[in-house]
Amino acid sequence: MTPRELIEKALKEGRTWLYEDEAKLLCSLYGIPVAKSKVAKSKEEAIKIAKEIGFPIVMKIVSPDVLHKSDVGGVKVNVKNEDELLKAYDEIMSNVKTRKPNARIVGILIQEMVPQATEVIIGGIRDPQFGPAVMFGLGGIFVEIFRDVSFRIVPVSVEDALEMISEIKGYEILKGYRGTTPADLDALADAIVKTSKMLLENEEIDQLDLNPVFVFEKGIKVIDARVILKK
């Protein structure tokens, strides 16, 4: 599938955003590493995928009517075995039915459980004046409370991306402090450059969040992705 086909499929289905698995596929098409995942349409399929990926796993609801998955109790993490998977499957289904009774359900996303690492956010947005821009920030409270983020109008080069990373106040945390290991800034910069390319080549993308992105000592991984299309 090409990025174009992905986006057109969503628009054809009347969605102004991509499912998580589609958003992640879009990232992989641009060479941005993502957490392994696949959508299961039944419990049997869920067990099969989980075995392929390997326990523990994360489970998330996939529905055209649910953009914010945790808000409806549609996410379970650290699911360790088949029994837990079956239980979690039912819980997610009943949570979504209770909190969003009319939601159409496509399935449940089974995703590898990625070891904890430094969380960052890579964003994309389109300004009516300046066109597409990318954003970078440290995850969690750094973004939520301190709004500690940097922006660039795209296209950005690797140097620009590295500059964006170094501009935020939390840069010291990424570089490693008090004996913590430094994060892979080159891999991060590479992902920012690729996000910039994605925004430039796909006019239909209005906003996007790769949030969180885990940054390891070596490499990065997109854990969750949200892509909003132009109406």
Next chain:
Amino acid sequence: MSQEEYNIKSNINYLFFPKSVAVIGASRSPGKIGHEILRNIIEYGYEGKVYPVNPKADEILGLKCYKSVLEIPDPVDLAVISIPAKYVPAALEECGKKGVKAAAIISSGFKEIGNVELENKIVEIARKYGIRFIGPNIFGVFSAPSKLNATFGPTKVLPGKIAFITQSGALGIALMGWTIFAGIGLSAVVSLGNKADVDEADLLEYFVYDEHTKVVLIYMEGLNNGRRFMEAATKCSLKKPVIVIKAGRSERGARAVASHTGSLAGSDVFYDVAFKQCGVLRALNVEEAFDWARAFTELPEPKGDNVVIITNGGGIGVMATDACSDYGLNLMELPEDLMNEFRKCMPPFGSPKNPVDLTGQAAYDEYTKALEVALSDDRIHSIILLFCQTAVVDPPKLSEVIADVVKKYGRCKPIVACYIGGEECQKGMKILEQNGIPSYPTPERAVSALAAVYRWVKWKKKMLKKLEVK
């Protein structure tokens, strides 16, 4: 053809260098805009031909008046149009037939009051005849080298090297007046108003090649085409600094916020980032903008990061040190040999460390010697000269002495100055200004201006490297 060539060939230069000007809507009544513009043109000493156009008058301010621009026997380069909005299309049509190259459409009553159709109509007419125009809804255009003051602003604008572009009319006129008061010279003033044709990007592409302009200062409220502005501003910034005051910082764009990123991006964020990317120096206010512009018109580019402060007072030295840290300037750690040199310029209780404190005893000799050390040593790249008024020094005389030393060394490095004190200090700073040493009433403003120079030079270096890589 490049955009620049297009602009020059496409008549934008006639806004600034017309051989003849017609004032359409010239009026006999003082106080009327059509009268004041004509009077300003005449009084400022425009040397080209001036033709008042008014069907009801035979003569205005001693000049023969024409019923229509078509009646003027000679060619007309620039038309200044100040008539009610509804008559503008017909007048512009006549200008087109006459072969007028450029126009300043002063008249109001277009897009700014919702009259989009009328505005589109004049754009259409201008395009048809290849007329480039500024406005509508403006106060005019000023061009120092051609002694053209076609504005209804103040008359006696000082000639200089700053091109001032303003989207706001009232503020623009007020600032023109203020520059006279502050002794700041301008190469051009352009009122942009509704920007139906010529906009900031067009003018940047023009001023980058204008030998009379060293720095461009823009008061901006919003852009019509951000991407095009970025391209033009990048090109200009590589040769000349562009300073922008962008009003509306607090405004947040009405944006459908469906993503985290969306919630973190107010509309001003993009202006801020765009400016940074294309080398535009964003000033927070008018004072800062002109402070920087003055520095840019006079100072050479620094050859390195090492800044030295020379002062006669500890307090002002510390304040300047703090400001250097705030603005990211690098106060040089002085090596032993340089400290020894500076020691020779001060009493034993002075401090040869940076800031170099000559003490309150310091007079002309001490300043001269210290300045000579700083100017002659290649390891020092920029100088901040501070002076607190004392009884042992006459500030104007100190300025003369300083100006002589600086002249002797041929303006080899940037120097900014700050005098703190009474009226005599004002006089002293004025003398420094006349000798090409930008001076400020507080150390923070002096440091901020020098820091702007460094920011621009650093951006330029980075951008040139980036272009080389490509």
